[in-house]
Amino acid sequence: MSKIYKGGVYREMTLAEEAQETEVQKQISDGKAATQAKTSRSMRDALLASSDWTQAADSPLTSVTKKAWASYRSDLRNLPTADAEWPDYEKVTWPTEPV
Numbered sequence: 001m002s003k004i005y006k007g008g009v010y011r012e013m014t015l016a017e018e019a020q021e022t023e024v025q026k027q028i029s030d031g032k033a034a035t036q037a038k039t040s041r042s043m044r045d046a047l048l049a050s051s052d053w054t055q056a057a058d059s060p061l062t063s064v065t066k067k068a069w070a071s072y073r074s075d076l077r078n079l080p081t082a083d084a085e086w087p088d089y090e091k092v093t094w095p096t097e098p099v
Contacts, residue, residue, distance in 0.1 A: 037087035044076050051097070068098035 004013045054061055054069035061069065075095035085091035
């Protein structure tokens with residue numbers, strides 16, 4: 001059994017309180033994961049959108065540069081399954097934009 005601080009004193013938690021605390025911690029963890037996933041997907045989508053022009057038929061890029069951008073965009077789309085750190089956007093290895 002664990003202890004809880006309530007009413008100015010520490011006391012043993014009941015089994016029901018421990019179960020409730022476990023559920024609260026799970027909800028916090030699930031909420032964090034959902035927020036990270038949403039943020040990571042938004043960041044990835046913004047990077048894809050900002051590089052859409054590189055694949056247009058009238059793009060001024062050479063064919064070699066256009067292929068590099070296509071590869072970069074493919075790497076972005078594959079992040080959710082290719083990077084074990086997904087969806088933690090701070091730990092994900094984001095692909096490097098071609099120059």
